[in-house]
Amino acid sequence: MxxxxxxxxxxxxxxxxxxxxxxxxxxxxxxxxxxxxVQTLPQAEFVSLTGKKVNLYDFDPEKPMVIVYFHPECDHCHYEAQEIGQNAAAFSHCQVVMVTSDDSLKRIENFCAEYHLWELSNIEVLLDHNNQFKKVFGKVVIPSVYIYGFDRKLKKHFQGETKPEAIITEMNS
Amino acid sequence: MQSIAVLFSLVVLSIFLLFSINFLFIKNDLYYQSFGEQITISRIDQMLDLSKKYQWLGYAVIPFVILMRVFYTSVFLYIGIFFTELKVEFSKLFKIALLSDFVYVLSAFAKLVILIFFKEVNTLEDLQFQPLSLMELLQTKSIDPLFVYPLSLINVFELGYFLVLAWLLVSVINEASRERPINFGKSLKLVTASYGSGLLLWVVFVMFITLNLS
CATH class of the missing domain: 1.20.5 (Single alpha-helices involved in coiled-coils or other helix-helix interfaces)
Structure with missing residues (x-):
């Protein structure tokens, strides 16, 4: 026993x-x-709010890219979107891609409307179906900010909410 | 009753040391310097308000942390002793684990002394170190966050904890089984095999959690 x-x-x-x-x-x-x-901008495909497939390489290669992974129900993401919306001019020379895994289109649309993200031509909000973002970028905290330069090389990865000045400084470095 | 007095002393000393570190080093500037590059001042102020509001929680969990640590050590010592066919009551193992816990109080005291006299504190990161550990000999920034805890655990005080546990265990075992007395060497082997296995399991668990939460 x-x-x-x-x-x-x-x-x-x-x-x-x-x-x-x-x-x-x-x-x-x-x-x-x-x-x-992720040291080089990875090939990853998401879906636009109109249902069109969009690859990260579809955007203007002449512009640096800021990728923000967010969720409309996260408080820090609201702050991030508000700051980006309010400082839109500072981001005018780059492409901002905001990716979310949220499955509620209504919630995402309300989120974009609240922070006037629709009004900015250089901001694209994409839907991450099937956890594509995590498969490619790995496990990340929400929000996460990835900054890619002209050469599509990763300049900086911020975990958590990040003020626009920090993003702009890294982008111009 | 004696165990309760020991536990009470441990809790009071731990709270006092944590309070001292908080009182002497946790200033608003430390937050601004730690997070200022990434977060706006207004958000840091909100963070400060929250941390002040919930600071009491840090003190409130101390008794539970100590009790859980002592219980965990006792369980693995009990399992180790069960394998050797010796017979020692769990309450006696709990008592020696409780007494050995003073080594961690000593470790916290050493941290306070190092912070006061030998270390410059500019950011919150400067406060997160384990005195006299392997981690302190390495460049923190070049180490993957996953390995910070295991490397911090390899320290003089953890070694001291093993030795004190083994030293106290000798008398407890010899008192319980007089016909099969053991010496310090054997006791240390027993502690290494039993508590050591438990510690290893705990380290892997913490690494698993770190990986899945970060």
């Missing part, structure tokens, strides 16, 4: 330890692979 209990104890600890170790190593490798992949 005692032997059985010992065997069960060893098995339980080994299974828990094995599970955690396996998923930690797997997650770490995936994270490193995503970090390597």
């Amino acid at each position: 005692k032997k059985l209990l010992k065997a069960i104890l060893i098995a339980v600890i080994s299974i828990i330890g094995g599970f955690l170790t396996y998923h930690t190593i797997k997650g770490y490798n995936e994270k490193k692979e995503a970090e390597r992949r």
Whole structure:
């Protein structure tokens, strides 16, 4: 009986330890692979609010690109959108791509209307169906900001809300 | 009753040390310098208000953290002893784990001394270090966040915790099974195998959580 209990104890600890170790190593490798992949603007396809497929490489290659991953229900994202909307002039020389995994079109439209994102020609809001963003960019906090230069190389990745001055400074660096 | 007095002392000392660090080093400027490059002043002010509002939570969780840590250590010691065929009551293991926890208080005290006399604190990151650890010998910025906790855990105080635990365990085991006395070396081996396994499991768990939450 005692032997059985010992065997069960060893098995339980080994299974828990094995599970955690396996998923930690797997997650770490995936994270490193995503970090390597996003150093150059990755090929990723999203859907526009009108239902059209849009690839990140479809945008003007002459302009640097700012990608904002957001969710309309996140407080920090509201702040981010408000700041971008209010400082639209500062972003006029770049392409802003805002990607969300939210599945409520109504909520996204309200979000864009609230911060006047519709009125800005250089801002494109895209829908991320099937978690394409996470598959390509890896696990990211919401909001996340990626800044790509003219050469499509990653200049900076900000995690969490970021003030426009910080984005502009990195873009012009 | 004695265990409650030990727990009370641990809690009071830990709260006092945390309060000292907060009182001496957590200033508004530290937040502005830590987050100013990325976040606007008004948002940092909101963050400051929130952190002040919930600062009491940091003190309130201390007794639970200590109890959970002591319980976790006791469980793995108990499992280790179960495998050796020795017989020791769980309450006695809980008591020695509680006493050994003073090593962590000493670690917090060392941190306070280092902060006061030897370290310049400019950002919140400067406060997040484990004194006399392997992490301190390496360049923090070049280390992946995933490895910060395990490298911080390799420190003089953790080694001290193992030694104190083994030292206290000798008397507890010898008192419980007089016919099979053990020496410090054997006790240290037992602590390394039992508590060491538990610690390893905990480290992997923290790494797993870090990876999935970051």
